[in-house]
Amino acid sequence: MRVVTTLSELWAVRESFPGPLGLVPTMGYLHEGHLSLVRRARQECSSVVVSIFVNPTQFGPGEDLDAYPRDIHRDLRLLNEEGVDLVWTPSAPEMYPPGYQTWVIVEEITKPLEGKYRPSHFRGVTTVVTKLFTAVQPHKAYFGQKDAQQAVVIRRLAQDLNFPIDIVVCPIIREPDGLAMSSRNKYLNPAERRAATVLYRASCAAQGAFEAGERHSDTLRRIMVETINQEPLARLQYVSCADPDTLEELQGPLNRALLSMAVFVGDTRLIDNILLGE
Numbered sequence: 577m578r579v580v581t582t583l584s585e586l587w588a589v590r591e592s593f594p595g596p597l598g599l600v601p602t603m604g605y606l607h608e609g610h611l612s613l614v615r616r617a618r619q620e621c622s623s624v625v626v627s628i629f630v631n632p633t634q635f636g637p638g639e640d641l642d643a644y645p646r647d648i649h650r651d652l653r654l655l656n657e658e659g660v661d662l663v664w665t666p667s668a669p670e671m672y673p674p675g676y677q678t679w680v681i682v683e684e685i686t687k688p689l690e691g692k693y694r695p696s697h698f699r700g701v702t703t704v705v706t707k708l709f710t711a712v713q714p715h716k717a718y719f720g721q722k723d724a725q726q727a728v729v730i731r732r733l734a735q736d737l738n739f740p741i742d743i744v745v746c747p748i749i750r751e752p753d754g755l756a757m758s759s760r761n762k763y764l765n766p767a768e769r770r771a772a773t774v775l776y777r778a779s780c781a782a783q784g785a786f787e788a789g790e791r792h793s794d795t796l797r798r799i800m801v802e803t804i805n806q807e808p809l810a811r812l813q814y815v816s817c818a819d820p821d822t823l824e825e826l827q828g829p830l831n832r833a834l835l836s837m838a839v840f841v842g843d844t845r846l847i848d849n850i851l852l853g854e
């Protein structure tokens with residue numbers, strides 16, 4: 577496994593890897609969710625590149641950039657065990673040199689949900705993903721369904737900017753009790769960790785109602801809200817029942833939907849989602 581840090585090093589070795597080439601962008605502190613993406617890329621591609629970069633531009637004021645967990649030595653060991661060909665670990669100055677002033681903005685689908693509460697987040701995401709795509713030039717790029725809005729945004733980005741890249745969105749990987757795997761789960765103390773399962777319980781409650789025949793969007797939202805509000809350590813930020821493609825909130829009866837939510841458990845903000853009718 578090769579490990580490079582600069583663009584010049586990346587470009588020097590990129591052409592030596594046979595295609596198709598798969599890219600797995602990460603912010604490090606890897607868990608089974610990340611590794612599931614690597615394994616999918618390994619199955620489908622001749623070469624696999626993983627990027628590790630804690631992207632400062634997708635963190636808003638007061639968010640956890642400085643505290644975001646990092647363990648590069650463990651990450652590299654795990655990726656080597658998975659047979660990754662190349663790991664790119666750029667620095668912030670490499671990605672955003674002095675005087676940097678160019679941004680990539682996807683308009684409407686970044687405004688609701690996460691975009692409403694983290695207004696600068698997706699500008700950072702779409703800009704860094706564009707830079708990763710341009711630098712690595714993959715044939716396929718792998719993202720997790722856990723960040724559901726991000727997946728929709730990146731698909732739109734790739735389509736609108738004519739990137740010849742297949743965007744592959746892989747299923748959420750969960751702990752045995754249903755909590756979606758996330759690097760931020762590390763922040764939870766034992767009581768908060770138990771309480772955090774309320775996100776999955778809320779999704780399952782709404783999914784159960786849907787499978788039993790409930791089709792009204794307001795009812796599904798109410799089920800999620802009521803479930804979350806039963807957990808004393810949880811503080812709801814939003815629940816959504818939206819069109820899976822446009823992310824517009826659905827009103828009235830539905831046949832398919834993306835149910836998503838953001839919930840604070842203690843001081844830790846967690847997100848989760850589930851697709852209905854897919």
